[in-house]
Amino acid sequence: MTQIYRYRRTLSRCFGRVVLLYGLEVGERGARPGPGRNEVWGYRVNLCSEYIRQHTTLKTLVNPSACSCHGSSPIAKENLKGLKMKRVIKAVLVDLSGTILIEDCKIPGASEALDRLRKTDVKVRFVTNASKESLSMLHGRLSALGFGIARNEIFSSLSAARQLVDQRQLRPLLLLQPEALEDFASVDTANPNAVLVGLAPDHFNYDALTRAFRLVLEGADLIAIHKGRYFRRSDGLALGPGPFVAGLEYATGRHAEVIGKPSAAFFRAALDGLGCQPEEAVMIGDDARDDVGGAQAVGLSGVLVRTGKYRPGDEALIEPPPAHVADSFPEAVQYVLQQLADGAPAPADDS
Structure with missing residues (x-):
């Protein structure tokens, strides 16, 4: 061979x-x-x-x-x-928080860059681990910022978690913010047989985590909508759900099932209906591990942006490194457009 x-x-x-x-x-x-x-x-x-x-x-x-x-x-x-x-490019997956916006503020030039990308034949889908608010609230916030993103263009780990709950007929203890509960309307939560953890600052306290701990010890499934370490807020970096999920894993000796990025199943599901293979898609995001590393493990090309949660040296955290490192989403889009024009990737940024 x-x-x-x-x-x-x-x-x-x-x-x-x-x-x-x-x-x-x-x-x-x-x-x-x-x-x-x-x-x-x-x-x-x-x-x-x-x-x-x-x-x-x-x-x-x-x-x-x-x-x-x-x-x-x-x-x-x-x-x-x-x-x-x-490399043929048929689709681009775009992260939301930290890539095109930070809370209620757009990344400068993001809307215009997205418009340029949409003028090509490439299909665009937005993939997010956002679990602090429902899909309808997230979509409304994006619309208010003028992004013009259709609701069905958003693939959310929160929505994927709801599908999993329905498929397995789970009765979860929901460690979620009130704003996210809309996506779990009508779900039976009596006598929980699972613990579902999202970004839930209101529930990351001793009593709530102790209840979750006891349920998992008694055999309940431990499911993480994602295990993000941290994210960017307007006032700086803040803890994501990952550290709290890790605490439950440590205390119970159980491993959580992860629904969102960097799960391979999440990226494959995001590409469903786009008519392309992973090798024909590009992922743009600010998280070296979850966005770029997870995507490249499945076969996509990864572009890391130096906005949001990015910290200097993040590109060295994954192997192989990102196909390209861009200062911002507009520069990342320009990189993709150059590939489409030339039929080949531009030189990778080794800085």
């Missing part, structure tokens, strides 16, 4: 061949390094032989065996450099 090794984004003097990698056209570009010219880029590849066996669209592999630079070394491992990949 052909082995694929990693490669770094670097200039190379080697001329290789063309390869099709799960729908991506890959070709190595040869160039002698020189100041200010010959920028090349690529994607990290680290696939096991079982993945290769199952994905029959992997046709061939760049073969440097006849190359004077690499001699007969097998793909030169860390030295397979300077690849340019063409």
